[in-house]
Amino acid sequence: xxxxxxxxxxxxxxxxxxxxxxxxxxxxxxxxxxxxxxxxxxxxxxxxxxxxxxxxxxxxxxxxxxxxxxxxxxxxxxxxxxxxxxxxxxxxxxxxxxxxxxxxxxxxxxxxxxxxxxxxxxxxxxxxxxxxxxxxxxxxxxxxxxxxxxxxxxxxxxxxxxxxxxxxxxxxxxxxxxxxxxxxxxxxxxxxxxxxxxxxxxxxxxxxxxxxxxxxxxxxxxxxxxxxxxxxxxxxxxxxxxxxxxxxxxxxxxxxxxxxxxxxxxxxxxxxxxxxxxxxxxxxxxxxxxxxxxxxxxxxxxxxxxxxxxxxxxxxxxxxxxxxxxxx
Amino acid sequence: xxxxxxxxxxxxxxxxxxxxxxxxxxxxxxxxxxxxxxxxxxxxxxxxxxxxxxxxxxxxxxxxxxxxxxxxxxxxxxxxxxxxxxxxxxxxxxxxxxxxxxxxxxxxxxxxxxxxxxxxxxxxxxxxxxxxxxxxxxxxxxxxxxxxxxxxxxxxxxxxxxxxxxxxxxxxxxxxxxxxxxxxxxxxxxxxxxxxxxxxxxxxxxxxxxxxxxxxxxxxxxxxxxxxxxxxxxxxxxxxxxxxxxxxxxxxxxxxxxxxxxxxxxxxxxxxxxxxxxxxxxxxxxxxxxxxxxxxxxxxxxxxxxxxxxxxxxxxxxxxxxxxxxxx
Numbered sequence: 001x002x003x004x005x006x007x008x009x010x011x012x013x014x015x016x017x018x019x020x021x022x023x024x025x026x027x028x029x030x031x032x033x034x035x036x037x038x039x040x041x042x043x044x045x046x047x048x049x050x051x052x053x054x055x056x057x058x059x060x061x062x063x064x065x066x067x068x069x070x071x072x073x074x075x076x077x078x079x080x081x082x083x084x085x086x087x088x089x090x091x092x093x094x095x096x097x098x099x100x101x102x103x104x105x106x107x108x109x110x111x112x113x114x115x116x117x118x119x120x121x122x123x124x125x126x127x128x129x130x131x132x133x134x135x136x137x138x139x140x141x142x143x144x145x146x147x148x149x150x151x152x153x154x155x156x157x158x159x160x161x162x163x164x165x166x167x168x169x170x171x172x173x174x175x176x177x178x179x180x181x182x183x184x185x186x187x188x189x190x191x192x193x194x195x196x197x198x199x200x201x202x203x204x205x206x207x208x209x210x211x212x213x214x215x216x217x218x219x220x221x222x223x224x225x226x227x228x229x230x231x232x233x234x235x236x237x238x239x240x241x242x243x244x245x246x247x248x249x250x251x252x253x254x255x256x257x258x259x260x261x262x263x264x265x266x267x268x269x270x271x272x273x274x275x276x277x278x279x280x281x282x283x284x285x286x287x288x289x290x291x292x293x294x295x296x297x298x299x300x301x302x303x304x305x306x307x308x309x310x311x312x313x314x315x316x317x318x319x320x321x322x323x324x325x326x327x328x
Numbered sequence: 329x330x331x332x333x334x335x336x337x338x339x340x341x342x343x344x345x346x347x348x349x350x351x352x353x354x355x356x357x358x359x360x361x362x363x364x365x366x367x368x369x370x371x372x373x374x375x376x377x378x379x380x381x382x383x384x385x386x387x388x389x390x391x392x393x394x395x396x397x398x399x400x401x402x403x404x405x406x407x408x409x410x411x412x413x414x415x416x417x418x419x420x421x422x423x424x425x426x427x428x429x430x431x432x433x434x435x436x437x438x439x440x441x442x443x444x445x446x447x448x449x450x451x452x453x454x455x456x457x458x459x460x461x462x463x464x465x466x467x468x469x470x471x472x473x474x475x476x477x478x479x480x481x482x483x484x485x486x487x488x489x490x491x492x493x494x495x496x497x498x499x500x501x502x503x504x505x506x507x508x509x510x511x512x513x514x515x516x517x518x519x520x521x522x523x524x525x526x527x528x529x530x531x532x533x534x535x536x537x538x539x540x541x542x543x544x545x546x547x548x549x550x551x552x553x554x555x556x557x558x559x560x561x562x563x564x565x566x567x568x569x570x571x572x573x574x575x576x577x578x579x580x581x582x583x584x585x586x587x588x589x590x591x592x593x594x595x596x597x598x599x600x601x602x603x604x605x606x607x608x609x610x611x612x613x614x615x616x617x618x619x620x621x622x623x624x625x626x627x628x629x630x631x632x633x634x635x636x637x638x639x640x641x642x643x644x645x646x647x648x649x650x651x652x653x654x655x656x
Binding site: 016018019020022023024044096099100103120125127129130131132133134136137138139140141184259260261265266267268269270271272273274275276277280281283284285288306307308309310311312313315316320321323324325327328 | 653
């Protein structure tokens with residue numbers, strides 16, 4: 001029998017999970033849960049019901065895992081522990097500073113219920129975290145660097161949209177090539193925020209707006225732009241739609257380190273992602289870890305897990321024998 | 329108490345393990361075991377005894393894990409199952425085709441003894457395998473490619489040395505930049521052996537040897553060079569010593585894949601290594617997995633494991649809380 005998956009929240013991430021499930025042979029979408037009126041939501045997979053989140057308790061025992069596709073600010077801190085009381089769950093909680101408390105809340109709920117909750121799944125946190133961990137264990141005498149981009153930052157795009165006179169905006173975070181090269185060279189540079197990334201904004205202004213003032217307000221915005229070199233381009237609505245409707249992202253995790261009796265040898269470990277669609281890639285990682293969550297629960301495990309706790313083989317639909325023979 | 333480690337075999341790999349242990353705070357080298365006369369071997373770590381492998385049974389209970397640093401052709405197929413009967417063990421067995429039978433032999437010995445045997449640890453098999461697995465689970469609709477180099481291939485260097493008139497030789501495997509770029513572009517190219525890598529040989533010839541014949545014999549050597557574009561450079565002994573005494577290696581694992589309802593979005597996952605010292609990097613991976621082997625055994629697990637079976641957190645000397653707070 002296929003693994004029965006419920007999606008909670010049907011935005012970009014939820015739709016990405018739906019697409020990713022379609023690429024699996026051992027998992028199937030059983031239902032989509034939304035806080036909106038179900039009749040206003042139409043899903044792509046034929047025959048899949050759309051339900052309200054209030055109906056979730058009735059699905060207990062009919063789903064193997066829930067993939068939670070809400071936001072980290074207000075949705076997941078409530079939803080993940082709540083739903084872990086009835087289901088194994090996977091989320092993409094990405095507020096780094098609040099991971100310890102989120103872990104504790106999910107762990108308690110999941111242990112009490114005998115379910116598995118996998119949190120902070122995606123690419124950062126997620127695959128980038130894994131690469132930081134593996135690399136630091138292999139090269140303890142070393143230093144790691146994470147660069148993000150080139151990609152659209154949703155939070156920064158929103159911040160620009162809040163500036164008076166801005167009708168629409170898109171912000172790209174771009175790693176500085178010279179900084180990447182300095183890191184790869186093994187020089188262990190100390191890099192300031194400004195030296196690591198630049199920010200590029202594409203803005204559609206309201207008719208008659210004061211462009212010089214908008215540009216100044218963006219570039220001087222504390223926390224978001226003041227610490228960076230920022231470029232602002234004013235474009236038309238048509239250009240925005242034509243050139244900036246995608247949600248690309250990516251980045252680099254690089255660790256350089258030394259080995260040898262006198263640390264005479266240098267090594268560079270580099271992991272990078274280049275993603276056409278940030279939410280669809282995150283969704284693909286969520287689906288692989290949903291498979292792992294189900295396996296862990298079936299083995300009798302319970303509690304909160306992160307990507308650090310899960311043996312890589314659990315992500316695969318293939319047997320251990322197959323993996324050893326074909327991928328090792 | 330620190331994890332007590334025994335090294336079996338004191339060549340390049342064993343010496344690398346000794347150096348890597350020096351960089352840890354939770355592990356210590358307890359003894360080195362050799363098939364040579366112990367008095368002919370001098371180790372770098374002060375106070376560490378050198379023993380014969382015959383003495384190993386007397387060390388039962390006095391070591392937490394053995395790191396086996398012999399060769400895959402004849403040493404490890406015998407040693408790993410044999411020593412797994414008394415100790416948890418880690419090896420770098422890298423004969424891909426024979427992994428299933430090696431796994432079975434080690435698994436039986438380790439299960440009977442209640443020990444843990446981790447096999448095929450290093451970078452390929454090892455870190456490259458992990459990256460193939462993670463990437464294929466995340467992007468099931470995709471294709472992966474492994475490139476090796478630039479680096480010294482020991483087997484190919486040995487093959488060149490066997491050509492008549494060759495006094496010394498070093499062979500570098502080099503990935504073809506155009507092939508790498510074609511893969512990264514997401515074109516899913518079908519690449520022949522010749523299109524993926526070139527081979528470059530540096531040869532010191534015996535005085536008076538027929539250089540044209542040597543070059544021809546190398547380039548036409550079946551299995552080793554005939555399928556590749558090979559370049560041969562004749563150099564002096566001094567140049568060999570000055571420019572080619574290192575053992576660098578590295579390579580790339582790249583997976584490209586599609587997501588979206590109609591597979592409309594492309595993604596590139598790339599992992600690469602650039603290593604000054606192939607054996608020292610492999611040793612560093614072995615030491616991290618030796619730590620994991622000890623933890624698994626202390627938890628009551630037994631049997632043969634590979635990098636696919638081991639939760640990433642087990643490689644670290646830090647607590648799970650620390651890792652979640654600082655690396656996730």
